[in-house]
Amino acid sequence: xxxxxxxxxxxxxxxxxxxxxxxxxxxxxxxxxxxxxxxxxxxxxxxxxxxxxxxxxxxxxxxxxxxxxxxxxxxxxxxxxxxxxxxxxxxxxxxxxxxxxxxxxxxxxxxxxxxxxxxxxxxxxxxxxxxxxxxxxxxxxxxxxxxxxxxxxxxxxxxxxxxxxxxxxxxxxxxxxxxxxxxxxxxxxxxxxxxxxxxxxxxxxxxxxxxxxxxxxxxxxxxxxxxxxxxxxxxxxxxxxxxxxxxxxxxxxxxxxxxxxxxxxxx
Amino acid sequence: xxxxxxxxxxxxxxxxxxxxxxxxxxxxxxxxxxxxxxxxxxxxxxxxxxxxxxxxxxxxxxxxxxxxxxxxxxxxxxxxxxxxxxxxxxxxxxxxxxxxxxxxxxxxxxxxxxxxxxxxxxxxxxxxxxxxxxxxxxxxxxxxxxxxxxxxxxxxxxxxxxxxxxxxxxxxxxxxxxxxxxxxxxxxxxxxxxxxxxxxxxxxxxxxxxxxxxxxxxxxxxxxxxxxxxxxxxxxxxxxxxxxxxxxxxxxxxxxxxxxxxxxxxxxxxxxxxxxxxxxxxxxxxxxxxxxxxxxxxxxxxxxxxxxxxxxxxxxxxxxxxxxxxxxxxxxxxxxxxxx
Numbered sequence: 001x002x003x004x005x006x007x008x009x010x011x012x013x014x015x016x017x018x019x020x021x022x023x024x025x026x027x028x029x030x031x032x033x034x035x036x037x038x039x040x041x042x043x044x045x046x047x048x049x050x051x052x053x054x055x056x057x058x059x060x061x062x063x064x065x066x067x068x069x070x071x072x073x074x075x076x077x078x079x080x081x082x083x084x085x086x087x088x089x090x091x092x093x094x095x096x097x098x099x100x101x102x103x104x105x106x107x108x109x110x111x112x113x114x115x116x117x118x119x120x121x122x123x124x125x126x127x128x129x130x131x132x133x134x135x136x137x138x139x140x141x142x143x144x145x146x147x148x149x150x151x152x153x154x155x156x157x158x159x160x161x162x163x164x165x166x167x168x169x170x171x172x173x174x175x176x177x178x179x180x181x182x183x184x185x186x187x188x189x190x191x192x193x194x195x196x197x198x199x200x201x202x203x204x205x206x207x208x209x210x211x212x213x214x215x216x217x218x219x220x221x222x223x224x225x226x227x228x229x230x231x232x233x234x235x236x237x238x239x240x241x242x243x244x245x246x247x248x249x250x251x252x253x254x255x256x257x258x259x260x261x262x263x264x265x266x267x
Numbered sequence: 268x269x270x271x272x273x274x275x276x277x278x279x280x281x282x283x284x285x286x287x288x289x290x291x292x293x294x295x296x297x298x299x300x301x302x303x304x305x306x307x308x309x310x311x312x313x314x315x316x317x318x319x320x321x322x323x324x325x326x327x328x329x330x331x332x333x334x335x336x337x338x339x340x341x342x343x344x345x346x347x348x349x350x351x352x353x354x355x356x357x358x359x360x361x362x363x364x365x366x367x368x369x370x371x372x373x374x375x376x377x378x379x380x381x382x383x384x385x386x387x388x389x390x391x392x393x394x395x396x397x398x399x400x401x402x403x404x405x406x407x408x409x410x411x412x413x414x415x416x417x418x419x420x421x422x423x424x425x426x427x428x429x430x431x432x433x434x435x436x437x438x439x440x441x442x443x444x445x446x447x448x449x450x451x452x453x454x455x456x457x458x459x460x461x462x463x464x465x466x467x468x469x470x471x472x473x474x475x476x477x478x479x480x481x482x483x484x485x486x487x488x489x490x491x492x493x494x495x496x497x498x499x500x501x502x503x504x505x506x507x508x509x510x511x512x513x514x515x516x517x518x519x520x521x522x523x524x525x526x527x528x529x530x531x532x533x534x535x536x537x538x539x540x541x542x543x544x545x546x547x548x549x550x551x552x553x554x555x556x557x558x559x560x561x562x563x564x565x566x567x568x569x570x571x572x573x574x575x576x577x578x579x580x581x582x583x584x585x586x587x588x589x590x591x592x593x594x595x596x597x598x599x600x601x602x603x604x605x606x607x
Contacts, residue, residue: 061491082493097491099484101551102477110481111492113474126474 010073012037012207013058013089013176018067020053027053029232030067033209035176040198040208042222042239046251050231051211052094055178058209059091060084082111088175092165092182100154104146105135107153108168138171142200159190166197170206177201178209183217195220215244229253284603291600295545295560302564306571313574317450321439324456325521327566328436329354329514329530331459331559333537334544335466336386336510338558339503341541342470342483344550345393345401347504349408350511350537353385354530355416357515361432362425362525371429378519379512385412386508390501401504409534416527426524436520455517462513467555479503483550539586540565543593547601564589 011034020028028050035041045051056062058069060078069076071087078084081091098107114127114134135149144163146156153161162182169177182198183191198221201208212218218225219239226236227250235250249255306314313319333350340347357378365374385408392404435458439451470476478499482489490496514533519525544561546553568589572582 080493081491085493091491093487093491097485097488099481099488099551101484102481106477106481107488110488111494113477115474124474125468125472126477128472 011035011070012072014070015054015058015064016068016070018054018057018064018069020050020057020062021065027231028057028064029230031228031231031233033058033226035207035209037207038202038205039224040202040210040222042218042225043209043211043228044213044218044225044247044251045228045234046253049228049251051228052180053231054228055091055180055209055211058084058176059089059178061091085111085172088173090169090174090177092162092169092177092179094180094184098153098161098165098168101152103150103152104139104156104164105132105149107164108135108138108149108171110168112172134171139167142167142170142197144197157190158186159193162186162190162194163197166194166201170201170204174206176207176209180211181213182210183212183214191217215247218247219244227251287600287603291545295557295564299560299563299567302567302571306567306574309571310574314571317448319570319574321451321453321456323563323566323570324459325453326569327562328453328455328459329518329521330533330536330540330565331562332462332510332514332517333533334540334558334562335463335555336507337534337537338541338544338546338553338555339466339470339479340401340507341538341546341548342479342550342553343500343503344483344486344548345500345503346405346538347386347389347507348402348405348534349385349389349412350507350514351530351533351535352409352412352416353382353508353511354515354518354533355527356385356412357381357512358519358525358529359416359420359425359527361516361519362428363419365428365432366425371431374429375432375516378515379509382512382515383505383509386505386511387501389508390504393504394497394500413527420525420527422527424524424526426522428519428523428525432516433520433523436517437523438520455521458517462510463555463559470555475499475502480551483552485551536565539590542590542597545597547597548594549601 013033013035015031015033018028018031018033019026031050031054033041033043033054043051043054053062057064060081060083063078069078071089076083076087084091099110102110109131114130115124116127116130117124132149139146139149142163144167146160146164153164156164162185166177166179166182179198183194186194195217198208198210202221208221210217210221222239224236224238225242225247227234227247229250230253234253235255237246303314333354337347337350360381361374361378364377365371369377389401389405389408392398392407393401396404398404434454436455438454440454442450442452444450470479478489478494481492481494482496482499486496515529518529540561541553541558542548542561543564544553544559545557565586568586569582572585577585
């Protein structure tokens, strides 16, 4: 489903007929997903619907058992998250995937550390100074305020950690950021800041896929929403053509009688 | 993001939390200075004599080698129980091959090489055979390496090694004679300093070192960041084994022999030194300088208790108590220093 205001003729990232089996368990069955440039796509579904598995396939953590992935119109195969990252596909994990014992800067460039050569290029050392400067500039650029980039991540609040995790995902020319429940673990007062950051990503032309249980999140940041049910595509819609109660109905696997099912009747 | 709450925090932080960075940095140093003062007060004649000090250096060198390797492993939230046996395996390979006429340059390399090999097997077992915990794999290696050391030597000690092989463990630099005392600096002391310097550079200033810390902090984060965790762990265990082999070479040099029950229980002393030195069993925490302090503290305890004629039984009890105390301090520090 192409966004109405888009001039692009092909999606940036596409999954075609993706299935994923874990032993005898079918986690995903023939799932299609399109993500267009500069779009925020919400993925909803009940626990066990296959959202997280789909995201892990898109970010290269799981290879699909069947089906194919396409990026920029070309078929791609990811053998590790690194392959996906090299194309600019980043994932912000639900459990945040930060190392608490290390400082903010080190977390931001973990796996892509700046290096400097010494002894005529014989030994390549890790460049602390450049790393700190890079991280500081990057956070300033995103208007994320922290006491110091040398602060350890374990000293931060949940919202600050989420901010660092998002900052980290776009530190190196990201084109797609995939977020798994970015607001689930946050204090209410921090949710808004994180959602604004996500809108900020869109303003930078980055495409975002976001998994969330919270209708408020979906209806605040997304352009389009798609629902998975029992590991398969169930429904999708542009955000302005749907309502919270309809989306909640999809999560429960129904396309009718949604008024009675919905807990969240506020529109 | 939350600048206002940070300001509030600063005023609310109680004194014992604000002291954490200070004690993280200087705590060990304070303990060492206090211990030296106490020992000096108890044995003013002997303790500060050059002979005793150089003895402490010589006796702690092997533990120093094991401990720095163990530190690397504990940084990744792992453990290597095999280092004592691997030390013996290296030592016996060296002694037996020397007795059967292998030229000394090869003999010299054999102990570190065997250590490396054992460490590599540990690393591969932990990562590729997917052992549920490094404890299992290295416990297996503890028995295998000890068995091999006994097997190749027939369970008997070999003595008499050529000077070049003994160099690292026993050579001394003559510094001069003052007031009728001859001052000799053991080579192994300089070597220990050199090794710790290399490890400091490795851990603080190389990408590999920072990744070791990252793996200890959150292996999942390291993995999804594209770090090859398995490969890094294999290198870590290989280095740890290598250091055990170096310790075997040093001990062979010091005792001018190889004995198959060498290093028994030394893995536990190394773990103790690492923990006392401020590393955390949870991984990702600790500094090379702290480990050096931990090794010195272990050496000072032994030396001080020996000088005061305290029985080895009491020594064991005391060291045990100190380990528990050190870990308890680590637990308190974690509770105070992190938000969850």
